[in-house]
Amino acid sequence: MRGPRGAGPGAEVAGFVDDFRAFVAGTLADAPAPGPETVYDDEHPLWEKFRAAGLANWWLPARHGGPGVPLRVSVDLIAELSYHDPGFAFAAMLPILGSRMLEFYGTAEVADRYLGEMAKGGTFCAALGSEVVAGSELALTATTFRREGDHLVVDGEKAFSTNLAFGRFCLALARNAEDHRDFSVVLVPADTPGFEPGPRWLMSGLHGTGTYPATFTNCVVPAANELSGNGLRVLEVGLNGSRILMAAIAIGIARRARDLSMEYAGNKQLGGRPLTQNAVFAARMGQLEMELESLKSVCWRAADEYDALYAREDAAAAFHGQGVLKSAVMAKMHCGQTGWRIVSAVSEGFGGLGYTEAHPVQRLLRDMRHISLVEGGDDVLRELTYGRYVRHASRRG
Amino acid sequence: MTISSGEIVADLHELSDQLDLDLEEVEVSGASSLENDLGMDSLNLMDFLVFLEKKYRVKISDEHLNDVETISDIVHVLNEISPAAAGPTGDAAA
Ligand SMILES: Cc1cc2nc3c(=O)[nH]c(=O)nc-3n(C[C@H](O)[C@H](O)[C@H](O)COP(=O)(O)OP(=O)(O)OC[C@H]3O[C@@H](n4cnc5c(N)ncnc54)[C@H](O)[C@@H]3O)c2cc1C
Numbered sequence: 001m002r003g004p005r006g007a008g009p010g011a012e013v014a015g016f017v018d019d020f021r022a023f024v025a026g027t028l029a030d031a032p033a034p035g036p037e038t039v040y041d042d043e044h045p046l047w048e049k050f051r052a053a054g055l056a057n058w059w060l061p062a063r064h065g066g067p068g069v070p071l072r073v074s075v076d077l078i079a080e081l082s083y084h085d086p087g088f089a090f091a092a093m094l095p096i097l098g099s100r101m102l103e104f105y106g107t108a109e110v111a112d113r114y115l116g117e118m119a120k121g122g123t124f125c126a127a128l129g130s131e132v133v134a135g136s137e138l139a140l141t142a143t144t145f146r147r148e149g150d151h152l153v154v155d156g157e158k159a160f161s162t163n164l165a166f167g168r169f170c171l172a173l174a175r176n177a178e179d180h181r182d183f184s185v186v187l188v189p190a191d192t193p194g195f196e197p198g199p200r201w202l203m204s205g206l207h208g209t210g211t212y213p214a215t216f217t218n219c220v221v222p223a224a225n226e227l228s229g230n231g232l233r234v235l236e237v238g239l240n241g242s243r244i245l246m247a248a249i250a251i252g253i254a255r256r257a258r259d260l261s262m263e264y265a266g267n268k269q270l271g272g273r274p275l276t277q278n279a280v281f282a283a284r285m286g287q288l289e290m291e292l293e294s295l296k297s298v299c300w301r302a303a304d305e306y307d308a309l310y311a312r313e314d315a316a317a318a319f320h321g322q323g324v325l326k327s328a329v330m331a332k333m334h335c336g337q338t339g340w341r342i343v344s345a346v347s348e349g350f351g352g353l354g355y356t357e358a359h360p361v362q363r364l365l366r367d368m369r370h371i372s373l374v375e376g377g378d379d380v381l382r383e384l385t386y387g388r389y390v391r392h393a394s395r396r397g
Numbered sequence: 398m399t400i401s402s403g404e405i406v407a408d409l410h411e412l413s414d415q416l417d418l419d420l421e422e423v424e425v426s427g428a429s430s431l432e433n434d435l436g437m438d439s440l441n442l443m444d445f446l447v448f449l450e451k452k453y454r455v456k457i458s459d460e461h462l463n464d465v466e467t468i469s470d471i472v473h474v475l476n477e478i479s480p481a482a483a484g485p486t487g488d489a490a491a
Binding site for chain 2: 233322323
C-alpha cells in the first residue's frame, strides 16, 4: 500500500483549499446554527452544497478518486469548519476513521468499490467499535463474526456510531465466535439484512452530528469484506487520523471563543472604559493566545508525523506495526484538556450571560467537551500512554 | 521434538516490527519478562499468542496464561500442549 504524495501541498491541494475556504466564508459562516434535532446527513442542504463543491471526504487519495489532501492541511481546514460549526466539522471528518481502515487493509477490489463511491458521491461511512459492556476495553468486544464458506456472519450490538444511519457502509469491530483472540474489522453495507441502526442519541453538544446505536442479527456479508490484520490494531490505525482531526476541532472552537470575548469586551464598559483596556482581561486573553498556539503545534506535529508515514511505500504495514501514533493521542489529550480550560475561562468572562442560551459561548463549552471523551477518554489514554511510552525507559519521550 | 527458548526469541525478533517492540537494546532470553523486559502490553501479547498458535498449531487457553510471565513460561506451555513436542521442555538457548 502506498501514499500518493509527499508532505507539502501541491498546486492541486492549494486550489482545493481555496474552494474549501470559499465554502466556509460564503456558505457555512452564514448558515443557521444547528439545533438538537439537526442532522447533517447527505440530504441536508448544507451537506449538499459541501458535496456539490467537491469538498466531501477530502482526504481520499487520487487512486480512489479523491483530492488526496494531506492531514497537515486537513488540520487547518477542520479548524476553519469548527470555528463556525463544530458539529459539521465532526460529521465531515469522522469518515476518515472507517475509510483509512478500508484503504489500508481492505482488498483492492472492495476498497476501490466503496471508497470510489464515497469519493464520487460525497457520501458517508461509519465505524463501530464501542459497546455498552466492553466500554473502552475493546478486547472484551462481544460482537462476533463467523466464517461460513465464502461468507461472514456478524452478530451483536454496538453503542455509538456517528453517521451510521445514512452511511453507505460501516466497519464493525468483531471477535471470531470460535476464537476469542481473533479480532477483525468487517465491512457491512448499509442495506445488509439484519443490520439495524437504533434511534439517534440526543447529544448535549456537537449539534448537527448524528450518532446511533446498532444491532447486527445474522448479518451475512462476503468473506472479502473482512479487513486484513488484527482488528484491534486496525481500529487503532484508523483512529490516528480521526484523533488528530478531532483535536483540530479545538483550534476552531478556541479561536471562536477568543473572538467572541473580544467582541463582548469591546462593548462592555468597566470603570468608564471598554473591558478590552482592562489589565485582567488582557492577561486572560494573552494566556488564551498562548494556549491556542499550543493546540496548533500539537496538531501540526501529529499530522506531519502521520503524513510522513502515509507517504511510505509500506504505509499500511508501518501503521499496523505501530498501531497507535503517540503524537495523535497526545494531540487529542492536550487539545481536549487545554481547549476545555480555554472555553471555561472564556465563558466565565461573560458573567451570567455566559451561562445563558442567549449567548453562543455556552454552546462552545458543550462542543469542546467531546474531545476529551470520544475515541478514548483521558483516563483510558493516560493509561495507554503510561503503558506504552513511560514504563519502559527506551520508549520515553 | 521440543520447542526451545531460542526459537521463541527468534520468533519475537522476527515479529518485533509488527508488534512495535523495541528489542534492539534488550538482550532477550528465556528469563525475559514479557511485560517488564520486553514492554509487551495486552495487545502485543495477543498478537504474539495468535502468531504462536498458528505456527505451532496449538490453542493456548486463558488458563494456560495464568502463570505466564517470561519467555520460558511460554516455552513451557507450548511444549505441554504442542503435538509436535515430545518429552520434557528443552531450553537449549535460554
Ligand atoms: C458524539 C459521540 C460520537 C461517537 N462516535 C462514535 C463512533 O463513530 N464510533 C464508535 O465506535 N464510538 C463512537 N462514540 C463512542 C466513544 O468513542 C466512547 O463513548 C468513548 O471512547 C468512551 O468510551 P465508553 O463510552 O465506552 O466509556 P468508558 O471508556 O467505559 O468510560 C466510562 C468510565 O470508565 C472510566 N474508565 C474506563 N477505562 C478506564 C481506565 N483504563 N482507567 C480508569 N478509568 C477508566 C472512564 O474514565 C469513565 O469514567 C461516540 C461518542 C460520542 C459521545
